[in-house]
Amino acid sequence: MEITTTFLLSTLCTFLMSCVGQDTSMALPEFVTHPQEYSYIVKHKPVTLTCEAYDAMEITFNCLGMKMDTERTKTYESFEPESGRILVKATFDVTQNDVRGLEDYWCECQAWNGLVEGGEAADQFTLSRRGFVMTPYLGKYFGEEPQSQSVEEDSSVELICVAPEGHPEPKIIWKKNGHHLHPNKDDNLLITESRSLVIQNFQMTDEGDYSCVAKNLAGKVESSIATLTLQDYIVAAETNLMMADEADESTFLQIPEKEYYTTKDTPAAITCAVKGAEFLEFRCNNGRIDEKLIEKDVTNPRGGPERKIKSIYRVPAETVISAGDYSCICYAWFMTDAGWSGTETKPGIVKLAEIDERFVSELEDMTVAPGSTVTFRCQPPRGTPAPKVIWALNNQQLAESASVEISGNTLMIKQVDSRYEGQISCVAQNIAGTQRSTAVLRLSEDAEMVDSSKETTDFPTTLMTSTSPAPPGSSYFSQDLEDVYYAARRQPAELVCTYIGANLLTVRCNGNRLAANRVTTQEDVINGQKSITGIVNIRLQEIRETSGEFYCMCLAWTAKDGAWKTIEGSRSVIREAFLEKAFMVVPQDIEVMAGRTAVFDCVPPLGA
Incomplete structure (x- = not known):
């Protein structure tokens, strides 16, 4: 029930005292409801x-030591006949604009009694406790993530999960094979005070992929997968683990090659085949590859020594770009009288195939007299694997003969006649693509007779570059990183870059490429060209753990004719934000005459 202040005061006076001609004496206001702590x-x-x-x-x-505008405060008053007291209630709305950019925004209430003592105003008040208002925050990186383990049957295993920094404190939810676990409904599962998951009596049915999810009002973030397997299922003991070349020669029918190359259009196909095994799997960069990604062919599925398994894992270029070094092995598991025994192959390394567009050194046109001996030299583009060179005349491959000598990047034609007049091509090619450098060979009776077989010319190795501006419609950074970013304890530095015309966008920090799950990408189409925006959050902890400057840059990847080309963005430095406590200049009390201008000087503390 809400009633007017005048009526409430007169009623209160009736119950307590005569309000005419007497001094009043009341206790300080008493808070019954304080602002919520957070x-x-x-x-x-x-x-x-x-x-x-x-x-x-x-x-x-x-709020923050300043009295808030009373127009933003709503006040309600009610009278309680049982106690004869007035209860005053006040509310105040805190908005996003109030707290923006502030780590600790707090408010408190002042309850005033407005008494009159001895004929003089003597406003007295009581302070409530402080209530803190903030935007919820949840970091991306776990303090500790669950780790894959092989576990003995009937034993206990603990998966540890230390949640990212967050406010309010994140809750932890455990998942198995993508589904939520319910420890309160499973006597075999236990959640510790530190929120670790304990499986008290591990069985084969407990095998699977486990992860923990940290969740609060800001959102949720999931840890990496930890795979739990029954120990005897993989390797009972180190003595049962054999390298492929130590095992029976008939065990593996096909093992990974030493090197593979993957391109935008053609994934690298790693093939393994084994005889007599129960299971065959791929493990790359110490992680088990999902069976859904494996092409598998099994003969004699019932098992036995004649059972054969052939598996193919096709590694796309994006996987290698994201992971950097990428190494794969094959595991084969056999059932023996002593239990399970494992055999693994030697690793195969998967690399990204690349070839530059520009030759290190191009061919040059020649005009010579008939009968001359001419030499063409080219230095092919840089590439992985190293490009091979073939020579062509008028688009027909040249072969060595009495008149033609080919030595890698050098072509020599002796006693030139009209058969060799035309376009000479140096063709560089690898799995990533083909590039050409061309020149024209002309014959003229007025030209000089040349005998290049007697020449010794050092081959140029300097890469030629162009400083011409990019033509309209070409690829470019429409938004590059700023020169400097700052990170605070609860506010990571957010780095944003956008590239027009790229197929892929990655970020490199301190010389190392960030994993794909660190970079949030957004794709769009602008003027008919693909646009990719990359967003990365750099935490304060990462900066503090780095000796020297912490820097990052964006890299755009464009594909042309099956070859990758990278374009580096600007280098950006990320630093720790700070704010000193002491103001450089503090406003001072002053006295001025009415109607005059008052000037206060304030120079804030040093900060960045």
Whole structure:
């Protein structure tokens, strides 16, 4: 029930005292409701702080030590006949704009009694406890993630999960094979005080992929997968683990090659085949490859020594770009009288095939007299694997003969006649693509007779570059990284870059390529060209753990004729934000005459 202040005061006076001609004496206001200790602004929805107090004439809000505008405060008053007291309630809305850029935004209430003592105004007040208002935060990186393990049957195993930094404190949810676990419904599962997951009596049915999910008002983030397997299922003991070349020669029918190359259009196909095994799997960069990605052919499925398994794993270029070094082995598992025995192959390394567009050194046109001996030299583009060179005349491959000598990057034609007049091509090619450098050989009776067989010319190795501006419609960074970013304890530095015309966008920090799950990408089409925006958050902890400067740059990957080309963006430095406590100049009290201008000087603390 809400009633007017005048009526409430007169009623209170009736119950307590005569209000005419007497001094009043009342206790300080008494808070019964304080601001909530922590409140969070979610999806830009304001937070309402509430205070309630007895024996108060007014309640005001103080935030960060400053009195808030009373127009933003809503006040309600009610009279309690049983106690004869007035309860005053006040509410105040805190918005996103109030807390933006501030780590600790707090408010408190002041309840005033407005008494008159000895004929003089003597406003007295009581302070409530502080309530903190903030935007919820959840970091991306776990303090510790669960680790894959092989576990003995009937034993206990613990998976540890230390949640990322967050406010409010993140809750931990455990998942197995993508589905939520319910420890309160499974006597074999236990959650510790530190939120680790304990499987008390491990069985084959407990095998699977486990992960933990940290969740609060800001969202959720999931850890990497930890695979639990029954120990005897993989390798009972080190003595049962054999390298392929130590095992029976008939065990593996096909093992990975030493090197593979993958391109944008053609994944690298790693093939393994084994005889007599029960299972065959791929492990790359110490992680088991999902069976859904494997092409498998099994003969004699019932098992036995004649059972054969052939598996193919096709590695796309994007996987190698994201992971950097990429190494794969094959595991074969056999059932023996002593239990399970494992055999592994030697690793095969998968690399990204590349070839530059520009030759290190191009061919040059020649005009010579008939009968001359001429030499053409080219230095092919840089590439992985190293490009091979073939020579062509008028688009027909040249073969060595009495008149033609070919030595790698050098072509010599002796006693030139009209048969060799035309376009000479140096063709460089590898699995990533083909590049050509061409020149024209002309014959003229007026030209000089040349005998290049007697020449010794050092071959140029300097890469030629062009400083011409990019033509309209070419690929380019429409938004590059800024020169400097700053990270705070609860506010990572957000790096954003956008490239027009790229097939892929990656980020490199301190010389190392960040994993794909660190970079959030957004794709769009602008003027008919693909646009990719990459967003990376750099935490303060990463900066503090780095000796020297912490720097990053964006790399755009473009594909042309099956070859990859990289374009580096600007280098950006990420530093720790700071704010000193002491102001350089503090405003001073001054006295001025009415109607005059008052000037206050304030120079903030040093900070960045």
